[in-house]
Amino acid sequence: MPSFIGWVPTSTDDVEGFFELAPVSTSDVVYDLGSGDGRLLFAAIEKGAGKAIGIDLDAGLVKAANEAAKQKGIQDRISFLEGDVLESDLKKATLVFCYLYPTASEALKPKIEAELKPGTRVVMESFYFHGWKENKTIQRGGKSFFLYIMPPQQDDIF
Ligand SMILES: C[S@@+](CC[C@H](N)C(=O)[O-])C[C@H]1O[C@@H](n2cnc3c(N)ncnc32)[C@H](O)[C@@H]1O
Numbered sequence: 001m002p003s004f005i006g007w008v009p010t011s012t013d014d015v016e017g018f019f020e021l022a023p024v025s026t027s028d029v030v031y032d033l034g035s036g037d038g039r040l041l042f043a044a045i046e047k048g049a050g051k052a053i054g055i056d057l058d059a060g061l062v063k064a065a066n067e068a069a070k071q072k073g074i075q076d077r078i079s080f081l082e083g084d085v086l087e088s089d090l091k092k093a094t095l096v097f098c099y100l101y102p103t104a105s106e107a108l109k110p111k112i113e114a115e116l117k118p119g120t121r122v123v124m125e126s127f128y129f130h131g132w133k134e135n136k137t138i139q140r141g142g143k144s145f146f147l148y149i150m151p152p153q154q155d156d157i158f
Contacts, residue, residue, distance in 0.1 A: 004104035024049040038065035099125040
C-alpha cells in the first residue's frame, strides 16, 4: 500500500482552482484521491455536487472527515473511506480531484483509463499526467491546475 505523499492540505484559496476548471452540478459524483480532511469534497457539496467520496490511507483523517460530515448533516451525500487509491473502485466518478506526487499519477494512469467513463473530468493540482495532453490549465496562487477529460488525449511529444 504505497503512500504517495503525506497530508499537505490545499489552501482555502487554492480549493477554488479545482472548481474554476470543473464546476459541479447535482448529477456529479466527485472523488478526491487522497482526501485529507475532506476540504475539497465539502466544498464540492456546498457548491451543489450530488455525491462525494473521499479515499485516504490515514485512518485518523478519514474518521475526522466522516465526523465533520455528520456535524454538517450531509453524511448521506458524502463519505470518506480508508484505503489505497490504487485499490479503490472509481467507476462511479463523474469528477475526480487529485493532489498527489507524480509517482501517483503514473501508477494511477492505467486504472483511470480503465475505470473512468467517457466525459469524466480529472483535475490535478500541481502535478500533471506525463504523456497526456491536458484539456485546460490554469495558474492560481503560484500553482498550476490541470484538467483532463476522459478518454485522455495522448501528447504527441512523448
Ligand atoms: C497532498 S494531501 C491532499 C489532501 C486533500 N486532497 C487536499 O487537497 O487538501 C494527500 C493525501 O493523500 C493521502 N495519500 C497518500 N497516498 C495515498 C494512497 N496511496 N491512497 C490513499 N491516500 C493516499 C495522504 O494521506 C494525504 O492525506
